Amino acid sequence: MQIAISGGKGGTGKSTVAINVAVELAKRFKLILADLDVEAPNDHLLLGVELQNEEEVNQFMPKFDYSKCIKCRKCAEVCEEHAIITLKDGTPFLMPTLCSGCRACEIVCPVPGAIQEGSRLIGHTYVTPTPYGFTLVTGKLREGEERSMPLVVAAKKRLKNLDYELLIVDTAAGTGNTVSKAIEGSQLLIAVTEPTPLGIHDTELILQLGKLMGIETWVVINRADLGDVNEVYRRAEKYKAKVIAEIPYSENIVKTYVSGTPIVTTDYPEAEIFREIAERIYEFLRG
């Protein structure tokens, strides 16, 4: 089983909801939380743990053997990223940061061995045990790299070798194809939003994505007292998404957030809201 926590706009509380729900549901399932916000992964900080079991993510990169290259330019022509440029005589050169590692150049190269296996470090994945009875899997893109898709794919591949009953995916902000890649495979999508016109605008985009992907979508309104929640309800209804919780702005939430303590492990009254969200998810998963 897999559920995804997303929301469109950044900073709405995706990670806060994800880690707290994970702590609660880990009492009932063998659980993995995957932080697939590979450009800005923060779940480990919110859980107060240091990332462990680092593995490099190396991406294929063509290495030209100029003694074999016949300068036919096919590699450059086929490269959709325009990562290969050719000199006047057809000699190919690679611009590494544009290369997506897709191997299209290697596939079309007519001379065996003219394009050799090169690789480039584009980031890391981590598998970190937490004190809360679940494992955190994290993807982290290397600074200066443009493409987050290969890192999301690499983190998902690492997940395949791990044993779990329930996977909770925490996605990046945004609504592009890397977010849909992170969500892919989920039975439930939870969009965390805030009731400002900005939050609502971006949530509508994620609701569209949920609809296109055919995934049941719920909405959690964070900082619910800082705007007009009725508008969120109206938008959610338009996409047949249920609003399942309202979380008020609270200094206790901020306190636990900055200290790396999931609020559900404390006695603060706000903890109950997160426990109820987890309960709703549990009921959904049980059918």
Next chain:
Amino acid sequence: MQIVIASGKGGVGKSTVTASLLYLLKDEYRLIAVDADAEAPNLGLLLGVTEWEEEREHVGAKIARINTETCIRCGICQMRCPYECIYVDDEGNYVVNELTCEGCNVCGLVCPVPGTITLEQVRSGVIRKATTKYGFPIISAQLDVGRPESGKLVTEEKEWAKQIMKEQNLEHMIVDSAAGIGCQVIASVGGADVAILIAEPTPASLSDVQRVYKVVQHFHEPAYLIINKADINPGFTGLKEWAEQEGIPILGEIPYDSAIPKSMSMLRPFIEAFPESKASQAIREIAEVIKQEIIK
């Protein structure tokens, strides 16, 4: 001059701070605003833009499609897709997931039946232009959901902005970047003269701003820091210590102020909606420093 606003982490106040800065700089300078958060564009909303004067479709994304009539169901495409975007549907047909496809065409190249897999150009989004009620123009991009290439959309919108700068003889481009450190942010930071980083005093925001600073360093741009929600986490000194270590000048600190979410709901820059609020006093001082230190 081109100034980029970046933070790494989402929701720390890039767009709110940018909107108020634009408001404070608009009378002295001829500006253009660029909302470079193509997957969650908000700056136009904050500047009260309700109608766009011009809209350009961006047809650039490519998506692979499989012709099920001629497909021999060999599965090679699925095996070779680097991003695992090809699945088998209930009827046994190989299908490309259009919401995750990167458009690399590997499937088309390895398919043994010519013409079965084609790469089709699709719309990746729109870029829009408006004149704000404050007099300066804004360019804003919006990626269609589930599409690749948000970075290219940002590059394109900056090109359009440059063209308008020439036509209207404008001086400064203010670019409000996306969260993260990927293609959209690289396209936003690339070509800028100065980067203004925004962070809040939390471990998560510190971690993310450190990452985006590395991107800024890669382009050898001078960086400045604004600390937003400066008082939400008293006792956290990591952010200032980091700025000091790196030699990043701090332009100012904006306290947490309920006037900001209120102004967001009113779709107005907080400096205009609540000019006497604590946050407004702080941003006024920051704007003065920007005039003296950055724009000169």
